[in-house]
Amino acid sequence: MAKTEEILERLKQCVLKGDDQGAVSAANDAVASGIDPDKAIMEGLVAGMGEAGALYEQGEYYVPELMVSSEALYAGLAILQPLVLSKGTNTKKGVVIIGAVQGDVHDIGKNLVKLMLQVGGFEVHDLGRDVDMEKFVEEGQRLKADLICMSALMTTTMIAIKDVMPTLRAKVPTAKILIGGAPLNQKIADAWGADGYGESAMDAVKVAQRLMKCAV
Amino acid sequence: MMRDTMTSAERMGAVMKGEKPDRVPVIPFIFGHCALVAGQPLACVFDNPEASFKVQLQAAELYGYDGTPLYAYASAGGWEFGGDVEFPYKKYSGATVVTRHPAATEEEALNLKVPEDITKAGALPLALEMARLQMKHHMPVTMHIGSILSWTGSVIGEERMLTWMIRKPELVHSVLDKVAQFQVKVAEHYVKEFGPEPIMAFVGAATESNRLISPKQFETFVLPYVSRVNQSISDLGVQVFFAHICGEQNKNLKLWQKVPFGKRAVMSFGREVCLKTAMEMFPNSIIAGNVDPSLIQEGKPEEVLDQARECIEMAKYHPGGYVLMSGCDVPPLAPPVNVFQLIKASREFGRY
Amino acid sequence: MGGDKMTSQERWEALVRREKLDRVPCLQFILGHTAVVNGKPIAKIYDDAAASLACQRNAMEMYGYDGLILHGWANAGGFEFGGEIEYPYRRYTGAPMVTKNPVQSEEDAANLVVPKDITSAGSVPVALEFSRLQYKLGMPVTIQVGSPLTWAGSICGEERLMPWLIKKPDLVHHVLRKITDFILAKTELWINEFGPERMMAFDLCIETNKLYSPRQFETFAFPYLKEIHGKLTDMGVAIFLSHICGEQNKNLKFWSQLGFGKRGMISVGKEITLQAASEAFPACVIMGHVDPVVIQEGTPEQVLALCEQSIAEGKNHPGGYALMSGCEVPPQAPPSNVAQMVKACRLYGQY
Numbered sequence: 001m002a003k004t005e006e007i008l009e010r011l012k013q014c015v016l017k018g019d020d021q022g023a024v025s026a027a028n029d030a031v032a033s034g035i036d037p038d039k040a041i042m043e044g045l046v047a048g049m050g051e052a053g054a055l056y057e058q059g060e061y062y063v064p065e066l067m068v069s070s071e072a073l074y075a076g077l078a079i080l081q082p083l084v085l086s087k088g089t090n091t092k093k094g095v096v097i098i099g100a101v102q103g104d105v106h107d108i109g110k111n112l113v114k115l116m117l118q119v120g121g122f123e124v125h126d127l128g129r130d131v132d133m134e135k136f137v138e139e140g141q142r143l144k145a146d147l148i149c150m151s152a153l154m155t156t157t158m159i160a161i162k163d164v165m166p167t168l169r170a171k172v173p174t175a176k177i178l179i180g181g182a183p184l185n186q187k188i189a190d191a192w193g194a195d196g197y198g199e200s201a202m203d204a205v206k207v208a209q210r211l212m213k214c215a216v
Numbered sequence: 217m218m219r220d221t222m223t224s225a226e227r228m229g230a231v232m233k234g235e236k237p238d239r240v241p242v243i244p245f246i247f248g249h250c251a252l253v254a255g256q257p258l259a260c261v262f263d264n265p266e267a268s269f270k271v272q273l274q275a276a277e278l279y280g281y282d283g284t285p286l287y288a289y290a291s292a293g294g295w296e297f298g299g300d301v302e303f304p305y306k307k308y309s310g311a312t313v314v315t316r317h318p319a320a321t322e323e324e325a326l327n328l329k330v331p332e333d334i335t336k337a338g339a340l341p342l343a344l345e346m347a348r349l350q351m352k353h354h355m356p357v358t359m360h361i362g363s364i365l366s367w368t369g370s371v372i373g374e375e376r377m378l379t380w381m382i383r384k385p386e387l388v389h390s391v392l393d394k395v396a397q398f399q400v401k402v403a404e405h406y407v408k409e410f411g412p413e414p415i416m417a418f419v420g421a422a423t424e425s426n427r428l429i430s431p432k433q434f435e436t437f438v439l440p441y442v443s444r445v446n447q448s449i450s451d452l453g454v455q456v457f458f459a460h461i462c463g464e465q466n467k468n469l470k471l472w473q474k475v476p477f478g479k480r481a482v483m484s485f486g487r488e489v490c491l492k493t494a495m496e497m498f499p500n501s502i503i504a505g506n507v508d509p510s511l512i513q514e515g516k517p518e519e520v521l522d523q524a525r526e527c528i529e530m531a532k533y534h535p536g537g538y539v540l541m542s543g544c545d546v547p548p549l550a551p552p553v554n555v556f557q558l559i560k561a562s563r564e565f566g567r568y
Numbered sequence: 569m570g571g572d573k574m575t576s577q578e579r580w581e582a583l584v585r586r587e588k589l590d591r592v593p594c595l596q597f598i599l600g601h602t603a604v605v606n607g608k609p610i611a612k613i614y615d616d617a618a619a620s621l622a623c624q625r626n627a628m629e630m631y632g633y634d635g636l637i638l639h640g641w642a643n644a645g646g647f648e649f650g651g652e653i654e655y656p657y658r659r660y661t662g663a664p665m666v667t668k669n670p671v672q673s674e675e676d677a678a679n680l681v682v683p684k685d686i687t688s689a690g691s692v693p694v695a696l697e698f699s700r701l702q703y704k705l706g707m708p709v710t711i712q713v714g715s716p717l718t719w720a721g722s723i724c725g726e727e728r729l730m731p732w733l734i735k736k737p738d739l740v741h742h743v744l745r746k747i748t749d750f751i752l753a754k755t756e757l758w759i760n761e762f763g764p765e766r767m768m769a770f771d772l773c774i775e776t777n778k779l780y781s782p783r784q785f786e787t788f789a790f791p792y793l794k795e796i797h798g799k800l801t802d803m804g805v806a807i808f809l810s811h812i813c814g815e816q817n818k819n820l821k822f823w824s825q826l827g828f829g830k831r832g833m834i835s836v837g838k839e840i841t842l843q844a845a846s847e848a849f850p851a852c853v854i855m856g857h858v859d860p861v862v863i864q865e866g867t868p869e870q871v872l873a874l875c876e877q878s879i880a881e882g883k884n885h886p887g888g889y890a891l892m893s894g895c896e897v898p899p900q901a902p903p904s905n906v907a908q909m910v911k912a913c914r915l916y917g918q919y
Contacts, residue, residue, distance in 0.1 A: 018734060062781040064730040071731060103660035108727055130665070155864050155898035156600070156662030182778075182814075183861045219572075254868070255902030274868055274904040277911070279630075517606070517626055551607030552903050553623075556630040 004035055011044025011076060016051050018068025020075040027079035037083040045076045046119045053116075053202040063108060066201075070115050077119065092123040094146035094212045097139050097175075099127030101160040106153035109180065112201035113149060117208060122147075133164040140172035147212055148172065149204070152181040162192050169193065176211040180204045218563050224282040231502060231537045232456070232480060240528055240566030242540045242558050243283035243504065245460070245484065248310050248548035249555065250275035258548055259303040262289055262312045265345035278552070280559045282539075286358040287346035289339070290422055290545075293367030293395060294318060296338030297328060310548050312339075317373040325372060325380075325387045330397045334405055337398070347410065356416040356456070359406045361399040361449065363421035364441040365429070368395050374423060381433055388437060396441045400448045412453030417446070417478070418460075425463035434468045439475065446476045455479040462544055464488040469497045477501065486543035491531045502537035512554050513547040520554045524561030532566060540566065571914060576634040583634075583853060583888055584807065584831050592879055592917025594633040594910045595855055595890040597811065597835060599641070600662045600899030601906065602627035610899055611655035614641060614664050617697035621705075631903075632910045634890070639698040640691075640712035642772040642813070645719025645747060646670060648690030649683065662899045664691075671724040677732075677739045680723070682750045686757055689750070699762065708807060709762045713755060713800065714771035716747045716792040717780075723747070726779075733784055740788055748792045755800060764804035769829065771796075776814035776839075782822075790822040801827035808832050813895055815839040824848040832887075837894030842881040854885050855892035863905050864898040871905045875912030883917060891917065 007030050014022035023045070030040040052069040055061035061069075098114050100107045107129040118124045125143060127135055140148050148168065152158040161179055168177060179189055180198035189197035196211050198204020222230070222238040230237040248258040254271040261268040265287060272285035294314035295301045302315050319325040331337040335344060347357045368391050369377045380388050406415055423429070424438055446457065457477040463486050465472070477483075484504035485494050494503050507523050508515075524540060531538040540562050546555055573590040574582065582589050600610040602623040612619040617639065624637040646666035647653045653664045671677045683689040687696065699709045720743050721729050732740050758767060775789050797808065808829035814837050816823070828834075832852035836845045838859045845854040858874045866874075875891055882889040891913050897906060 018731070059777075062777070062784065063779045064733045064781075064784065067727065068731045068734050101660070103656075103658060103662070103665075105665050106726075108730070111727065154662060155860055155896075156900065157660050158861075159864075159900055160660045185861070188861070188865060253902055254904040255864075271904070274907075278904050278907040513607075549607075552605040553626040553630050554607065556626075560629070 003033055007033060007035060008040065008044040008047075011040060012048035012051065015045050015048025015069050015072045015076070018065065018072050020072045023072040023076035024079060027076040031079065031083065037080040041077065041080050041084065041119060045073045045080070046116075049073050049116065049119070057200070057202060066112060067108070070112060073115065073119070093121045094123070095143050096122045096124045096147045096149060096208070097127060097136065097143060097145045098124060098149040099131035099136065099151070100129035101136075101150050101152045101157050102131060102133050103160065104152050104154060104157040104181075105129045106181075107151070109153075109201040109204075110149070110151040113151075113180070113198070113204045113208070116201075116205040120205070120209065122208075122212070133160050133167075136164060137167050137171050140168065140175055145172060145175045147178060147208060148175045149178045149180070149208065151179070152184065155183045158183050158188075161194075165193050178204060178208055178211060218567050220280075220563070224276070228282050231539060234537060236568050239568060240532055240538060240540050240562045241282040242562045244279070244281055244546045244555060244558055245542050245544065246272075246275060246281075246283070246546040246555070247288075248304070249546045249550055252548050253278060253552055257305060258310065259305045262339075263303045263342065265342050265349065269346060269349045279556055284355040285346065285350065286356075286360075286418065287339075287343045288358070288360040288418055288420060290366065290420060291370045292339060292360060293370035294338075295370075296331065296340065296367075296398065297371045297394075298331070299371070301338075311545075314370050317371060317376070319372045319391055320376065322384065322387060325391055328371070328391055328394050330394050330401065334398065334401045340402065344409075347406065351410055351414060357406065357410045357414045358416050358418045358458070359403060359454075360418045360420070361402055361445065362419035362442060363424060363438070364392060364395055364399070364445060365438050366421060366423040367399070368392050369423045371395065374428075378428065381429070381437060385436075392437060392441045396445050399445045403445075403449045403452055403454065407452045407454065412455070415454045416456045416458055417449050417454055418458045419446075420460045420462065421465070422460075422462040424461075424468060425465055426467045427464050431467040431471060434471050439471050443475050446478070450476055450478045456481070458482045458484070460484045460544075461489065462486055466493065469493065473497055482539065484539075484541050488543075491527060495531060495534045495536075498536065499534075500536045502539060503531055503534050504539040504541040505531075506541065506543040507558060509542050509544050509547055509550075512542055513550045515554065517551075517553050517557050520557040521561050521564075524558050525565045528561060528565045532568075572632075576628070576632070579634045583890065586831075586888060589919050591919060592883055592913045593635070593890040594913045595635045595833075595892050596628075596631070596633045596897055596906075596909070597636065597893055597895065598624075598627065598633075598897040598906075600656065601897045601901055604899050605630065605903055609657055610662060611657045614639075614691070615655045615694060617694050617701060621698060621701050631907060636710075636809070637702070637707060638710035638712075638768075638770060639695045640710070640770065640772065642718060642774055643722040644691065644712060644772075646690075646722035648692065648719075648750065649680065649723050649746075651723065653690075666722050666725075669723060669725040669728070671728070671743065674732075674736060674739060677724060677736075677743050680743055680746050682746050682753065686750065686753050692754065696757075696761075699758065703762050703766065708768040709758070709766045710768045710770060711755060711758045712771070713751050713769045713796055714747075714793065715773035715775065715789060716744045716751065716796070717775045717785075717789040718773055719747045720744055720788075721774075730779070733780075733788060737787070744788060744792050748795055751796055752799060755796075755803070755805075759803055759805075765806050767805045768807040768809060769800050769805050770809040770811065772811045772813065773816075774813045775819070776816055777818050778815050782818035785816075785819045786822055789819075790825075793822075794826055797826040797828065801829050805829040806831065809835065811835040811895075812840065813837060817844065820844060820848040828852055833890075835892055839894075842878065842885070842889075846882070846885045846887075849887060851887045853888040853890060854882055855890045856882070857892065857894040858909065860893050860895045860898050860901075863893055864901045866905065868902075868904050868908050871908040872912055872915075875909055876916045879912060879916045883919075
């Protein structure tokens with residue numbers, strides 16, 4: 001037990017400190033010790049990312065720190081996630097489509113949201129950046145998405161969200177829609193008929209989880 | 217560029233009184249474009265008087281022109297007599313269109329009735345709401361009452377009407393008569409509500425174009441009715457008329473000369489009628505026009521400026537008065553910088 | 569026009585010379601929008617010097633604001649160092665976008681060199697043509713000079729650069745050094761052709777505290793900004809305009825240590841109060857800071873109210889003040905909204 005706690009703590013700290021190699025080593029130790037891979041991910045890696053996110057909210061960590069933390073998380077995930085999948089017990093919480101809208105290549109925030117939703121047990125389909133708006137609709141229909149996340153970092157691109165909303169509502173009526181990005185705010189999200197708005201990447205993850213609980 | 221020494225109201229007031237303004241006034245003749253430059257749906261100028269009033273004022277402020285908000289649409293008549301319309305919410309649509317004409321068959325035309333309560337007929341509730349806003353803000357109260365043939369075409373269907381003019385002229389006359397009655401009823405209501413002094417009767421004559429009808433047909437189907445309506449309106453005390461003589465109407469001008477237009481008329485013309493000709497034919501009226509709307513939409517700013525300058529140089533000293541205007545509705549999608557060239561031209565070339 | 573006692577030209581010159589003004593000037597950070605109101609593709613602002621200048625001048629005349637007319641875009645650098653860009657011809661695009669960063673790996677970064685021929689690097693040919701047109705028309709000759717850290721993001725890709733700040737700081741410094749050398753060489757080119765007296769150097773700096781810590785700003789942004797600002801000030805550059813984008817309150821103490829030519833102009837967004845800007849830059853013109861999102865999405869009344877507030881806060885700053893949007897006026901902003909800014913200056917900004 002003590003060893004389990006120690007390994008989980010190491011996983012967490014490696015993510016917090018952005019130590020890729022340490023995360024790989026701790027992940028291998030977790031496997032060798034027979035720790036449930038789901039537990040190692042959630043209570044080790046994801047817990048570390050959660051703390052990094054909290055430090056970001058407090059103004060201690062900034063985006064570079066979040067990015068190195070996410071690199072470490074991915075490094076550990078590369079070891080642990082195949083084991084979760086091979087167990088076959090991985091129940092998906094929902095199908096998520098995520099992308100940066102047409103004309104927008106800013107995707108750091110979107111990538112952080114994607115990461116957190118993936119490790120949180122969602123099936124995430126990343127459409128990438130500068131995504132044609134029709135693709136959100138098509139993929140939303142094809143995948144029967146539960147949640148569609150769109151990010152826009154510029155006033156020019158945020159308009160694409162407003163424009164596509166009626167089509168999304170008509171063609172993917174059961175999906176919740178979550179938007180985020182610097183020029184957006186709750187008032188605009190409400191005016192445009194989005195179900196949720198994320199003020200930051202971390203906030204978006206919380207809103208997504210709230211929306212999906214409502215959906216399930 | 218000169219600095220203005222009059223407000224818009226002072227400038228227009230001077231021209232209306234036959235006095236000298238600081239420079240040539242500018243009334244672009246501008247509807248849907250106002251909504252778009254305000255970031256609002258184009259249709260709001262037709263289906264939402266409060267929004268329409270607001271966006272028109274905002275556009276006037278943006279560009280610095282002298283016109284005040286008004287309510288009108290080219291295909292008026294059909295809805296007022298019980299037909300159906302569609303407001304321009306679809307892509308590429310720019311104005312209200314009639315989707316069902318109320319006198320589309322001979323039987324319907326024969327049985328056509330003049331609406332009892334004009335305040336509920338078609339766009340009249342919207343037009344009256346706009347009129348009340350105009351009155352509240354001490355602006356001219358515009359009353360859209362024509363043209364007679366355009367409205368009749370909207371009631372019957374333009375294509376059908378043009379055919380009936382040859383095959384069933386009595387039907388056309390019957391509908392024209394009813395439309396004329398309706399327009400007089402509208403005027404009576406406006407005068408009752410607002411008094412005659414603030415009212416400016418607005419006549420938009422598009423179907424009368426010689427690309428559609430001959431001068432003979434104008435004489436037969438338009439002249440008697442428009443004269444009757446305008447005279448009735450004048451008899452009610454309305455003194456000011458604004459007539460937009462749209463498109464190619466050179467062969468109608470001698471006939472338009474016979475139409476009464478109250479005590480003070482603004483006659484606006486499209487590119488097809490030379491301003492010099494208009495000045496000769498209507499020496500006592502304020503002449504307005506006639507920058508090509510297609511140029512405003514597709515041309516370069518300097519081309520618009522140049523054509524506006526030509527118009528000003530030609531008509532500036534018309535004894536009846538002159539207002540720079542586009543030849544028809546400024547296209548909604550016209551680049552704002554192009555629209556601005558009208559005001560720029562007035563300031564650069566239109567000083568008195 | 570509208571009761572003004574000065575022309576735009578007179579007002580701009582009075583602001584630069586610290587002379588008396590009739591009213592608060594309105595200076596716009598406005599690029600793609602000027603193409604839209606001219607009925608031209610937004611991309612023309614960036615890829616066609618003559619069209620860009622014409623659009624900007626026409627828009628300025630229509631709206632009645634007092635400046636600025638310039639050529640540049642925030643995410644510059646990637647193109648200049650050999651990457652690929654896409655000009656904003658597509659729907660929803662508003663500025664050039666880097667489609668292939670010239671640095672794709674640590675090796676690329678380590679091997680990054682200053683382009684041999686500055687005159688043909690990236691956007692320089694168009695920018696130079698633009699400046700020649702400005703010079704010919706007697707206007708201030710503008711040159712974009714950074715910022716280096718923003719350019720580093722364009723060159724390496726932000727997602728690649730940011731972890732390097734922690735894991736490979738020397739590599740980042742190497743890239744920043746090359747960028748700074750490029751900017752200085754480019755400036756020399758401009759000074760040799762136009763002389764420093766007519767020049768307005770500007771940097772667009774998006775190293776906000778939403779991305780970077782103040783410590784990271786101090787380490788990776790400040791030294792290079794200081795070098796560029798210092799050298800250009802020593803060279804006699806007349807005007808230095810810095811757009812301090814977004815949340816940078818924790819960076820102000822570094823910004824305030826920089827040189828700003830003979831006349832500094834600082835533009836800030838709504839995230840920085842005009843009071844804070846005034847205290848940080850007592851001798852510079854401060855400009856700002858109407859929320860561009862409100863200019864795009866709000867009503868004219870809302871825009872006017874924000875302008876009134878900004879004017880009240882900034883009007884009496886000893887170094888001078890101009891009303892400006894907090895960042896680029898959105899290309900698709902309703903013209904009636906944009907018009908509120910000059911209207912506000914006339915209503916609330918009389919001296």
